[in-house]
Amino acid sequence: MIRISGLSFRYRGGSEEALKEIDLTVRRGDFLGIIGSSGAGKTTLLHAINGIVPHHFRGEFYGSVEVDGSDTVENRPEDLARKVGSVRQDFESQMVSSVVEDEILFGLENFSVPRDDIEHRIADALDKTGIANLRERNIATLSGGQKQKVAIAAIIALMPEILILDEPTGELDPKSSRQIFRLLKELNEKHGITVVVVEQKIMLLCEFADSLAVMDRGRIILEGPVREVLKSSREMESAGVNCPRVVTLADRLREERLYDGPAPVSISEAEAMVRSITG
Amino acid sequence: MIGGFLDYSPGDSFLHRLNPLAKIFLSLMLCVSCFVTDSLYFCLFMILLDLAMAAWAGISGRAMAMLEALVKLSALLFLIQVFFIREGNVILLLPMDIRVTDKGALFSLLMALRLIGATMPLALMLSITRMNDLSNVLVGTLGIPYKYAFSLTTAIRFIPVFTAAMAGIIEAQTARGVSFDTRNIFTKIGLIFPLCVPLLVTSVRKIEGAAISAELRGFNLRKRESGYKNYPIRAADIGVFLFAVTVAVLGVIVP
Numbered sequence: 001m002i003r004i005s006g007l008s009f010r011y012r013g014g015s016e017e018a019l020k021e022i023d024l025t026v027r028r029g030d031f032l033g034i035i036g037s038s039g040a041g042k043t044t045l046l047h048a049i050n051g052i053v054p055h056h057f058r059g060e061f062y063g064s065v066e067v068d069g070s071d072t073v074e075n076r077p078e079d080l081a082r083k084v085g086s087v088r089q090d091f092e093s094q095m096v097s098s099v100v101e102d103e104i105l106f107g108l109e110n111f112s113v114p115r116d117d118i119e120h121r122i123a124d125a126l127d128k129t130g131i132a133n134l135r136e137r138n139i140a141t142l143s144g145g146q147k148q149k150v151a152i153a154a155i156i157a158l159m160p161e162i163l164i165l166d167e168p169t170g171e172l173d174p175k176s177s178r179q180i181f182r183l184l185k186e187l188n189e190k191h192g193i194t195v196v197v198v199e200q201k202i203m204l205l206c207e208f209a210d211s212l213a214v215m216d217r218g219r220i221i222l223e224g225p226v227r228e229v230l231k232s233s234r235e236m237e238s239a240g241v242n243c244p245r246v247v248t249l250a251d252r253l254r255e256e257r258l259y260d261g262p263a264p265v266s267i268s269e270a271e272a273m274v275r276s277i278t279g
Numbered sequence: 280m281i282g283g284f285l286d287y288s289p290g291d292s293f294l295h296r297l298n299p300l301a302k303i304f305l306s307l308m309l310c311v312s313c314f315v316t317d318s319l320y321f322c323l324f325m326i327l328l329d330l331a332m333a334a335w336a337g338i339s340g341r342a343m344a345m346l347e348a349l350v351k352l353s354a355l356l357f358l359i360q361v362f363f364i365r366e367g368n369v370i371l372l373l374p375m376d377i378r379v380t381d382k383g384a385l386f387s388l389l390m391a392l393r394l395i396g397a398t399m400p401l402a403l404m405l406s407i408t409r410m411n412d413l414s415n416v417l418v419g420t421l422g423i424p425y426k427y428a429f430s431l432t433t434a435i436r437f438i439p440v441f442t443a444a445m446a447g448i449i450e451a452q453t454a455r456g457v458s459f460d461t462r463n464i465f466t467k468i469g470l471i472f473p474l475c476v477p478l479l480v481t482s483v484r485k486i487e488g489a490a491i492s493a494e495l496r497g498f499n500l501r502k503r504e505s506g507y508k509n510y511p512i513r514a515a516d517i518g519v520f521l522f523a524v525t526v527a528v529l530g531v532i533v534p
Contacts, residue, residue, distance in 0.1 A: 076499070077495055093491075094489075102411035109505045110505060118507050140440075
C-alpha cells in the first residue's frame with residue numbers, strides 16, 4: 001500500500017537532511033504508529049506520503065514513495081488525496097470554513113461525492129467523533145479539543161483508503177484521546193482503512209497500533225510489531241522516547257532473570273506478569 | 280470587536296434564511312444609499328434600520344458593539360473634517376485662526392453618519408451568512424470561478440483569526456511588562472507597530488497551512504456543480520431585492 005525506498009530529503013535551505021535513507025513498507029490494513037523526539041522527521045515522513053513533500057515543501061528529494069502503486073513525485077497531492085486522508089498537526093490551520101458542518105462538507109464537495117451520500121457521511125463522521133451536537137456551531141467558539149475532533153471528522157467523512165494523522169490527540173484529554181484511538185482502530189478493523197499515526201502518547205500506540213516505527217534524527221531506528229520493538233527499550237530511550245513503565249518493569253525483571261515472557265503493553269498485562277512471578 | 284462581529288452567528292431568523300445573494304445585495308444597496316444621500320435624517324434612519332435588522336437577526340449586542348467602535352472612528356473623522364472646511368458662517372472661532380463653520384459642521388456630521396450607515400449593513404449581513412453559502416452562490420449563481428470566491432470568503436474568515444492572533448501577541452507582550460494602556464496615541468502606535476512582524480509571520484504560516492490543507496482535501500478538483508446545497512430565489516428574496524432598490528432610490532430623491 002505504501003512503499004518507501006531509500007528516501008532522503010533535505011528542505012530547501014536546510015543544513016541537514018530531515019529524512020535519511022528511509023525504507024518502510026506499510027501493507028493494506030496495517031495500523032502503524034510512528035514515534036520519536038521533536039525534530040526526528042516524523043511530520044516530514046507523513047508529508048512525503050501525502051505528497052506535500054516535495055510538491056509543496058521543496059528540497060533535495062532522493063529515493064521513492066509509492067502509494068498504492070502511484071509515485072508521489074509524479075502525482076499531485078490532490079490526486080493522492082483521493083486515497084490518502086491527512087489530519088495535520090496544526091489542525092487550526094486545517095479549518096477552511098467557519099461552521100462545523102461546512103468544514104466537513106468542504107472535502108465532500110471538492111471530491112464530488114454524490115449528493116445522496118453526503119448527509120449520511122456528515123452525520124456518520126460527526127457521530128463517530130462524538131461531536132454530533134456541534135454540527136451547527138461556529139468553529140471559532142470551539143475548544144482546542146473540539147476543533148481537533150472536527151479536523152478528524154472532516155477527513156473521516158472522505159472515507160480514504162489510507163488515513164495519516166500527525167499527533168491527532170495533542171489537544172485532547174486522556175478520555176477523548178482513547179476515544180479517537182478506538183475510532184481509528186474501528187476504522188482499521190471494520191473498514192480495512194490503513195492507519196499511519198504519529199503520536200507521542202506511547203501507551204496509546206502500544207494498545208492500539210499493530211506495529212511501531214521509532215525515528216531518531218531523520219532515520220527509522222526501530223520498526224516492527226509493537227511487542228518486538230518494545231524489547232529494545234534502551235534504544236528507544238536513547239532516541240528520546242520514554243518507554244511505558246510496564247515495559248521498563250519487564251526489562252528490569254528480565255535483567256534479574258525473573259521474567260522471560262513478552263513485554264506487557266497494558267496495566268492488565270503487567271498485572272498478569274507480576275502475578276506469574278509472585279504466584 | 281469588529282472581528283467578533285464578523286464571526287458567523289447561527290440563527291433561524293427571516294434574515295438568516297434569505298438567499299445569500301439577497302443579503303449581499305441588500306447590504307450593498309443600503310451602503311450605496313448612505314453615500315448618495317445628502318440628508319442627515321436619512322443617514323440616521325439608515326443606522327436605525329441597521330440596528331432594527333440586527334435585533335431581528337438576534338445580534339443586537341454585536342451591532343451595538345460595532346456601533347460604539349464606529350462612533351469613535353466617526354468622531355475622529357468628524358474632527359479631522361470640520362477644521363478644514365472654511366466655507367459658510369463661522370460658529371466657533373479658535374486660536375491660530377482655526378474656525379468651525381456651519382457648513383463644515385453639517386458636512387462633517389454627514390460624513391461621519393455615512394461612515395456608520397455604510398459600514399454596518401455589510402458587516403451585519405456577513406455575520407448572519409455562512410461563508411460556504413456565500414462562496415457557493417457566487418460560483419453557482421454568478422459564475423465566479425471557485426478560486427476567487429474561496430479567496431474572498433477565506434479573506435473574510437481570516438479577519439477574526441488575525442484579530443485573535445494580534446490579541447494573543449499583545450497579551451504575551453503585556454505579560455512581559457509592556458503596557459498598552461497608555462492614552463497617548465503615538466506611544467501606542469510605537470508599541471503596536473513592532474508587533475506587525477510576529478503577526479505577519481503568524482499570518483503567513485496560517486495561510487500556508489490553510490492552503491496545504493485545502494489542497495489535501497481536493498480544492499483543485501472542485502467544479503462549478505460541486506456545491507451540495509441549492510440556493511433558490513424565493514418570494515421573500517425578491518421582496519428583499521425590491522426593498523433594497525427602493526431604499527437606494529429613496530437615498531437619491533430624499534432632500
